[in-house]
Amino acid sequence: MWLSKQMKPAVPTSDADLGVTTISGKQVGVVTRGEVRDLPVYGPGGYLWTPASGTAVLVVKGGPGGEEQCVAGARPPEGAKQIEPGEVYIYGPGGNSLYLRRDGSVEIRGGKVSIDGQLTVNGRLWEPSRQ
Numbered sequence: 001m002w003l004s005k006q007m008k009p010a011v012p013t014s015d016a017d018l019g020v021t022t023i024s025g026k027q028v029g030v031v032t033r034g035e036v037r038d039l040p041v042y043g044p045g046g047y048l049w050t051p052a053s054g055t056a057v058l059v060v061k062g063g064p065g066g067e068e069q070c071v072a073g074a075r076p077p078e079g080a081k082q083i084e085p086g087e088v089y090i091y092g093p094g095g096n097s098l099y100l101r102r103d104g105s106v107e108i109r110g111g112k113v114s115i116d117g118q119l120t121v122n123g124r125l126w127e128p129s130r131q
Helices: 002-006
Strands: 016-023 027-031 035-040 056-062 068-074 088-091 097-100 106-109
Touching (some): 027 056, 027 068
Antiparallel strands (some): 016 056, 027 035, 056 068, 088 097, 097 106
């Protein structure tokens, strides 16, 4: 019985932490309870993102003992657009955004929008007027 009193309670752990990036790139550095470097960044399928230094991010822990970690997402900025369930809003620096609405409409905002390839409008190939 005396042995059970000598044992220390297990330190509580979490499977995720909120951290702040210190190094940007394909492999980022993040401070949670201490700094961890060379963490991979994961996002939803088809979506590439590299957090800027100073971004609040979600760090997910896995593997035996939780030693394997990755950055899985970021906290939306203050005043971020409120979207309806099922909608998708992708935003970037400088006010650029892509908004897929529930009603089927698409909103694209950017200082310059480039289209590489054929553009169809209402099922017809769009060709700029030649004046």
